[in-house]
Amino acid sequence: MNPPKEAVSNLVMSRITSKLDYGNWTAREKVALSCNILALEGHSETLAGQITLREADGTFLTSPLAYGFDEIEASSIIRINDRMEVLEGSGAPNPAIRFHMWIYRQRPEVNSIIHTHPPYVSALSMTGHPLAVAHMDATPFHDDCAFLSEWPGLPIADYEGEVISAALGIKRSILLVNHGFLAATTSIEESLYLSVLIERAARNQLQAMSSYGALQPIDPELAKESHDFLLQPSIVRASFAMFARRALRSRR
Ligand SMILES: [Zn+2]
Numbered sequence: 497m498n499p500p501k502e503a504v505s506n507l508v509m510s511r512i513t514s515k516l517d518y519g520n521w522t523a524r525e526k527v528a529l530s531c532n533i534l535a536l537e538g539h540s541e542t543l544a545g546q547i548t549l550r551e552a553d554g555t556f557l558t559s560p561l562a563y564g565f566d567e568i569e570a571s572s573i574i575r576i577n578d579r580m581e582v583l584e585g586s587g588a589p590n591p592a593i594r595f596h597m598w599i600y601r602q603r604p605e606v607n608s609i610i611h612t613h614p615p616y617v618s619a620l621s622m623t624g625h626p627l628a629v630a631h632m633d634a635t636p637f638h639d640d641c642a643f644l645s646e647w648p649g650l651p652i653a654d655y656e657g658e659v660i661s662a663a664l665g666i667k668r669s670i671l672l673v674n675h676g677f678l679a680a681t682t683s684i685e686e687s688l689y690l691s692v693l694i695e696r697a698a699r700n701q702l703q704a705m706s707s708y709g710a711l712q713p714i715d716p717e718l719a720k721e722s723h724d725f726l727l728q729p730s731i732v733r734a735s736f737a738m739f740a741r742r743a744l745r746s747r748r
Pocket residue numbers: 544545611612613651675676
């Protein structure tokens with residue numbers, strides 16, 4: 497009799513996790529690299545979008561307002577408090593970060609939030625359809641991507657913070673209709689990973705919908721298994737490191 501799939505997968509992962517390259521970057525470097533990766537992935541066409549990382553002392557690292565994600569280096573990263581006052585660095589935080597604070601208050605386990613308007617997520621957000629999980633690579637969003645079906649307006653007032661954090665609930669990500677998406681997870685590596693994956697998932701969904709209309713759904717049990725596998729910290733961290741090396745090569 498063959499061993500159960502989970503036992504095989506655990507054995508394989510235990511053999512490879514110590515051999516993977518996770519990189520060795522400071523928190524500041526990781527925020528800057530995340531900005532650069534987002535830029536390479538098409539998330540920085542305009543100034544819209546923000547990234548925050550909550551540190552153990554309750555302060556936040558973020559990129560300064562009015563810089564493209566491709567322009568950000570570790571030295572540009574600023575530190576702010578939860579009232580959005582700048583504690584370190586020059587430049588101002590994006591006022592839209594107010595809605596991140598709503599989520600951090602509701603979700604003590606969340607340490608990093610990324611919100612952007614990349615092209616395929618934006619296009620999907622215009623259709624009124626939620627994100628479909630109909631491909632293996634989209635399974636990290638299985639039962640883990642909320643959907644806000646009405647745009648509450650510009651993200652500078654507290655109202656949007658309330659609406660988005662309520663719609664997000666305990667999920668890792670949310671598709672925002674007529675707007676974009678947000679990832680809120682325990683680490684910057686995971687929020688970045690989901691940001692890259694959701695844009696690819698939206699692209700694939702739009703291409704599949706335009707070719708055939710109806711999509712072939714994935715069995716929920718198999719989707720859950722794949723969700724849990726692809727969100728293992730070793731896979732998330734190794735993916736982040738791969739994206740980061742790509743961003744570092746493109747800086748040269
Ligand atoms: Zn936005």
